[in-house]
Amino acid sequence: MIYLQLFYTFFIIGLFTFGGGYAMLSLIQNEVVVNHSWITAGEFTDMVAISQMTPGPIGINSATYVGYAVSGNIFGSLTATIAVCLPSFLIILTICKIYARFKESNIFASLMKTLRPIVIGMIGAAAGILITKENFIDFTSWILFAGAFIASWWLKTNPILLIIIGGVIGYFIY
DSSP, X not given: OHHXXXXXXXXXXXXXXXXXXXXXXXHHHIIIIIISOSSOHHHHHHHHHHHHHSSXXXXXXXXXXHHHHHHSSHHHHHHHHHHHHHHHHHHHHHHHHHHHHHTTOHHHHHHHHHHHHHHHHHHHHHXXXXXXXXXXXXXXXXXXXXXXXXXXXXXXXXXXXXXXXXXXXXXXXO
């Protein structure tokens, strides 16, 4: 029964999320923490951190993590991972089949323009969920964030180098 719940939950998340993994986070949090209580808010924050550090899209990594946490085995991970990917696969397959027919359509162009601000809002909602009182990162983390932002934006530092430096500094601080 848990496999069906996992499949249904992550299929719906995959079906109604546009904009990638970060846009999925608010829906994932609502489903797995609030609606199903499969993991706690603290575990969700840890899951996001782990999902960011592991290779691959954060939405898929999160589904894999939750699937394992809920079922306790790899079949739960596989179920949640396939479920979150399947809608995108089916949608892209369908779009590829009909794209040639509608590529010059003004309606299609308008739809794509309309989705952009929606995606930005969903990513903003994901960020807002991670900055709550129970998950609020300490002041030192904000200083590290500001330093990484400045190094990335203005100094054009390589992101891989920033991750390594941040990890080393975090290891010694925490």
